[in-house]
Each structure stands twice: as structure tokens, then as C-alpha cells.
Amino acid sequence: MKPSHIEHIGIAVANLENAISLYEDVLGLKCYNIEEVTDQKVRTAFFMVGQTKIELLESTDPEGPIAKFIQKKGEGIHHIAFSVEKIEEKLMHAAKMGIKLIDSKPRKGAEGLDIAFLHPKSTSGVLIELCENKTHSTG
Amino acid sequence: MKPSHIEHIGIAVANLENAISLYEDVLGLKCYNIEEVTDQKVRTAFFMVGQTKIELLESTDPEGPIAKFIQKKGEGIHHIAFSVEKIEEKLMHAAKMGIKLIDSKPRKGAEGLDIAFLHPKSTSGVLIELCENKTHSTG
Numbered sequence: 001m002k003p004s005h006i007e008h009i010g011i012a013v014a015n016l017e018n019a020i021s022l023y024e025d026v027l028g029l030k031c032y033n034i035e036e037v038t039d040q041k042v043r044t045a046f047f048m049v050g051q052t053k054i055e056l057l058e059s060t061d062p063e064g065p066i067a068k069f070i071q072k073k074g075e076g077i078h079h080i081a082f083s084v085e086k087i088e089e090k091l092m093h094a095a096k097m098g099i100k101l102i103d104s105k106p107r108k109g110a111e112g113l114d115i116a117f118l119h120p121k122s123t124s125g126v127l128i129e130l131c132e133n134k135t136h137s138t139g
Numbered sequence: 140m141k142p143s144h145i146e147h148i149g150i151a152v153a154n155l156e157n158a159i160s161l162y163e164d165v166l167g168l169k170c171y172n173i174e175e176v177t178d179q180k181v182r183t184a185f186f187m188v189g190q191t192k193i194e195l196l197e198s199t200d201p202e203g204p205i206a207k208f209i210q211k212k213g214e215g216i217h218h219i220a221f222s223v224e225k226i227e228e229k230l231m232h233a234a235k236m237g238i239k240l241i242d243s244k245p246r247k248g249a250e251g252l253d254i255a256f257l258h259p260k261s262t263s264g265v266l267i268e269l270c271e272n273k274t275h276s277t278g
Contacts, residue, residue: 002167005189006145009219013263022262026236027221028141049221050144050190056263075264077216080148082166082188097165123161124152124195125214 003082007113007131008053012066012078016058020045023054037110042066044110055110079117081129087114090130094118106132142221146252146270147192151205151217155197159184162193176249181205183249194249218256220268226253229269233257245271 013019016034023029029047036043040057041064047054057078059067069078084090087106095101100119109115115131152158155173162168168186175182180203186193196217198206208217223229226245234240239258248254254270 002169003188006148006191009145009148011263011265019263022238026233026238026257026262027267030141049142052145052189052191073212076259077219077265080216094165099161099165118165120215123165124150124158126150126216128166 001085003084003130005051005083007081007083007129008055009080010055010057010078010129011076012069013056013058013075014070016043016045016056019056019058023047023056029054035110036060040065079127079129081115081131084130084132087116087130087132091116099123106130140224142223142269144190144222146220146222146268147194148219149194149196149217149268150215151208152195152197152214153209155182155184155195158195158197162186162195168193174249175199179204218266218268220254220270223269223271226255226269226271230255238262245269 020031024031029049031045031047033046034043041059041061042057043060045056057066061067066078091101091104099122101116102119103116106114106116109131112135113131113133115129118128120127159170163170168188170184170186172185173182180198180200181196182199184195196205198209200206205217230240230243234243238261240255241258242255245253245255248270251274252270252272254268257267259266
């Protein structure tokens with residue numbers, strides 16, 4: 001089963017308020033939530049565009065993953081998240097295909113989703129997140 | 140009017156066939172078209188995920204924009220394209236808001252869309268494309 005849609009795109013920004021203003025005032029989107037995710041050391045702002053969320057990510061700690069990303073690559077797109085079913089099977093399949101996993105098992109992410117990342121070294125430089133909304137599952 | 144959805148995500152890859160294999164064999168997507176866009180000096184492979192296309196971009200020229208992107212930043216996500224209506228008005232509005240434009244007027248892109256890029260220096264490091272399918276317009 002292929003991913004149903006792109007659940008979100010994560011974008012690393014230096015200043016959340018400036019970036020929110022860009023997406024609201026220039027593109028006409030509406031920020032519907034701002035949330036601090038302490039274990040990821042980020043503040044996140046969410047926008048909906050069709051099926052997909054834009055998640056702006058501002059680091060709350062100079063040693064956090066988003067701060068390090070910006071130091072290395074500059075502000076910009078940080079990851080893409082694909083909405084999948086049976087995330088555990090997808091991870092096992094990816095591992096079998098030789099993909100390096102950041103998370104060998106799903107963990108809880110924002111909004112209660114089960115999430116796991118594939119390593120960008122195995123995926124043409126793209127940090128790919130798989131995520132599953134198990135509250136919608138029928139199984 | 141806000142963008143209706145994310146039309147596509149462009150990803151710069153070093154080797155198109157290797158990257159196609161990743162998206163097909165690991166993620167289970169299906170490449171439905173491969174196209175050479177000579178004026179952009181790229182070969183492109185297309186996949187559909189819900190409302191959004193993934194466009195893998197391989198440079199056909201070491202001096203092309205995708206080759207230069209990879210030299211500077213490595214392989215990875217290159218741009219996001221938002222589907223909009225009245226693209227000329229959107230560009231004028233962005234310019235009025237102080238956004239630097241790469242294309243001050245729309246030009247023809249892949250699949251006959253009218254497209255224009257905003258400069259990443261104005262948009263928190265994200266290369267943003269606006270695109271409009273005027274063949275679907277009612278005006």
C-alpha cells in the first residue's frame with residue numbers, strides 16, 4: 001500500500017514569528033496552532049494547505065536538531081512526512097531494502113501520530129518521515 | 140484566496156534511476172512519467188501522492204541549476220510549489236510585501252502550468268514556486 005498523501009512538510013526557520021508572517025501575509029495561509037515540542041527542542045507553527053500541513057520549526061536550544069540543521073545548511077525545508085498505514089511493516093520493508101533507519105520502531109510525534117524517520121544518507125539526502133494516524137485505523 | 144494545495148515538491152538527486160528505485164521499491168509509489176526539460180537542464184521523474192506530485196530532478200548539465208544546488212547543499216528537497224489562482228495578482232502582492240521575485244511574470248512550466256518562483260532570500264531559505272493551471276480556470 002502506497003502512502004495516501006503528504007502529511008506535512010517541516011521547514012527549519014530562524015525566527016518563527018517572521019516566518020509565520022511570510023506564510024500568512026504573502027501566501028494567505030492561516031496559522032491554526034503554535035506548539036512547543038520540548039523533546040525535539042522546537043516551537044512549531046502549523047498551516048493547512050489542502051491535504052498537507054506546513055510545519056515551521058524554530059529551535060528553542062542552540063544544541064537542538066533544528067539549530068544544528070540551520071548551522072549546517074541554512075534555513076529551509078527540513079523533512080517530508082508521508083502518511084502510511086501499517087508503519088511497522090513499512091519500516092521493516094525499508095530496512096530489508098537496505099535503508100538506514102533513524103527510528104527502527106515508531107514513536108509518538110505531534111498530534112498523537114506514530115512516526116519514524118528514515119536516514120537521509122539512504123534516501124538521496126531527503127529526511128523522510130513515515131507517520132500513521134492509528135486513531136483512524138480500522139484494524 | 141489561499142493556495143488550494145501543494146502541487147509538487149521538487150527534489151534534487153544525483154542519479155535519477157537510483158532515486159526512482161527508492162520511491163518505488165521502498166515507499167511503494169509509482170513513477171508515471173519521465174521527462175527532459177531542456178531549458179532547465181534536468182530530467183524529471185514524477186510520482187503522485189494524494190494531491191501532490193513528487194518531482195525528482197537530475198541535472199543534465201554540470202552548470203545547470205540543479206547541479207549547482209547539489210554542489211552547494213547536497214542532494215535534497217529543492218523547492219515547494221503551491222497551486223494558486225490569479226498568479227499575476229499573487230506575484231504583485233508578494234512584491235508589494237517586499238518579497239524578492241525570481242520571476243516577476245509567470246512563465247510556462249512543466250505540464251503547461253503558469254509558474255513563477257519567489258527568491259529564497261525573502262522566504263526563510265525556501266525556494267517557493269507558485270503555479271496555476273489556467274486550463275481549469277473559469278475566468
